[in-house]
Structures are given as C-alpha cells and as structure tokens.
Amino acid sequence: MVPLIGWTWYFLEIVFCKRKWEEDRDTVLQGLHDLRDYPEYMWFLLYCEGTRFTETKHKISMEVADKKGLARLKYHLLPRTRGFTTAVQCLRGTVSAVYDVTLNFRGNKNPSLLGILYGKKYEADMRFPLEEIPEDEKEAANWLHKLYQEKERYFQEGTFPGPQIIPHRRPWTLLNFLFWATLLLSPLISFAIGIFSSGSPLLILSFLGFMWTASFAVRRLIGVTQIERGSSYGNSEVKKMD
Structure with a gap:
C-alpha cells in the first residue's frame, strides 16, 4: 500500500482487491454489502478496463477479443465484466x-x-x-461490451452522441477552495514568515531543506502513478478473461 495514498483510500472505504476473482470474491462481496448500509449518499467508482491503457496491454486485450469473438476496440481495452456485473447485482x-x-x-x-x-x-x-442495465449477468456483460464499442465513436467523429452542454463557471467553488486553502495553510505561512524574519541562516537553510525534501517526496509518489511505471496487470500472456 502506497504511504498516505493507500491510507486515504482505506478511510474512503475503497474495496481493495488483488484482481484475482478466486481470492477477491469474499472481500469484494463483503465490501459491496457494507456499502448497501452506508448512511449517506455515496458514489461507487469502477474502472471496467481494470488497468491503464498502454500499447502492450491493448495488443494483448485485442487478442483476447479475437479469441472470444468480440468486436475489436481501437482506443480502449476490453472491459472486464466480472467486477461490473457483481457490483450491479450487489448494489441493485x-x-x-x-x-x-x-x-x-x-x-x-x-x-x-x-x-x-x-x-x-x-x-x-x-x-x-x-x-x-439487464439483471442477467451474461446480458449485463454484453451490455457493457456494446457500451465500450459505442465509446469508440468519439474518436471517429470527434464528438459524443447527443446535445453538447458546456457547464457554467462556478465562482463559489473557487472561493470555497481559496478559503479552505488560506485557513489550512495560514499556520505554515506564519511559520515560514517567522523563520525568515529570525535572520538565522541555519533555520532558513533547514526550512528550505525540509521544503525541498517534501517536494521531492511528493514528486516521487506521483511518479509511482505514471503509466510506464504502473502495474504489470494486463501484460501477461493471453488467458481467459472474466
């Protein structure tokens, strides 16, 4: 689990899995069951492709599509339907x-x-x-495959089907962000002003060193999420997909 990021996901009640259904079944079903009793309105976010798009993963995914007689996708990976159909059944x-x-x-x-x-x-x-979405698992899986085939139209036509809506700018969102940023960062700003006002070279260098270290650590954590450094999930040999 990635430090800080993994802990944040845990407290957000994200359902963790190893992407192996035999090992994940009980964990996933329990996590979805717990969400049924969630006391507030909630969103459940699911990436049906299971991993990020790379040329290697796309090539292997299309080989699986050919093997299973499914339509080839040019801009997407083949969706993995087991997690989707399970979530629909549990949260219906x-x-x-x-x-x-x-x-x-x-x-x-x-x-x-x-x-x-x-x-x-x-x-x-x-x-x-x-x-x-159909209730039958097989029909729901077919519905998902057809949906991904429809997604391809954007890259062919340049627009999504239906009317286009451009949302209005919301000044309140910006003001809300600036308020909380100012409130939360004010102690750090006051501390920094005090450091530089002290005139002590040792304190100033120590503070700058700390800030540089923190900045470097954040960039290293972000680097973990880059596609070329992502997981090898989807790079394995062609095998049966759910």
Whole structure:
C-alpha cells in the first residue's frame, strides 16, 4: 500500500482487491454489502478496463477479443465484466442510477499530476448517459461490451452522441477552495514568515531543506502513478478473461 495514498483510500472505504476473482470474491462481496448500509449518499467508482491503457496491454486485450469473438476496440481495452456485473447485482436497489463517464482530453494531450501542479491547462470532453442495465449477468456483460464499442465513436467523429452542454463557471467553488486553502495553510505561512524574519541562516537553510525534501517526496509518489511505471496487470500472456 502506497504511504498516505493507500491510507486515504482505506478511510474512503475503497474495496481493495488483488484482481484475482478466486481470492477477491469474499472481500469484494463483503465490501459491496457494507456499502448497501452506508448512511449517506455515496458514489461507487469502477474502472471496467481494470488497468491503464498502454500499447502492450491493448495488443494483448485485442487478442483476447479475437479469441472470444468480440468486436475489436481501437482506443480502449476490453472491459472486464466480472467486477461490473457483481457490483450491479450487489448494489441493485441501493444505488439509483449508473453513469457511464467517458473523459477525453483534446489535442491528444496526456495530463499528469505534475502537469496540474505546474499549472498546465487541459481541456476535456465528458459524457454522462444514464442507461438501463439487464439483471442477467451474461446480458449485463454484453451490455457493457456494446457500451465500450459505442465509446469508440468519439474518436471517429470527434464528438459524443447527443446535445453538447458546456457547464457554467462556478465562482463559489473557487472561493470555497481559496478559503479552505488560506485557513489550512495560514499556520505554515506564519511559520515560514517567522523563520525568515529570525535572520538565522541555519533555520532558513533547514526550512528550505525540509521544503525541498517534501517536494521531492511528493514528486516521487506521483511518479509511482505514471503509466510506464504502473502495474504489470494486463501484460501477461493471453488467458481467459472474466
């Protein structure tokens, strides 16, 4: 578990798994059962492809598609249906809707956390259609495959089907962020001002060294999430997929 990030996921009640159904079955079913009794409104986020897109994983995924007689996808990996159908069966009657969220960044840009920290601008198109999902597991799996085939249309036509909606800017969101950022960072800012006001070279160098170390550590943690350094999941030999 990645320090800080893994702990955050744990307290957010994320369902952890090893991506091996024989070992994950009881953990996943228990985690979904616990979410049924969640006292507040909740969102359950699921990445059906199971891993991030790389050329190697895409090639292997399409070999599996050919083997199973499924349509080839050019811009996506083949969705893994077991987790999706299990979540739908366990949460049916608890969640009121399922949203298919597709996010694409214009200009073939590849955003990163470091890019966001450096203030780079990314423009994206997003899609939120609401669908009716069959109750039968096999039919639900076929529904998911057809949905991914529909996603391919964006890269062919440049737009998602249906009317386009451009959300209005929300100044309140920015003001809320600035308020909490100022409130939470004010002790650090006051501390830094005190350090530099002291005039002590040792204190100033120690503070700068601490800030550099913290910045370096954050960048190292972000580096763990880069695609080329991600997990090998999906890179294995062609095998039976759920």
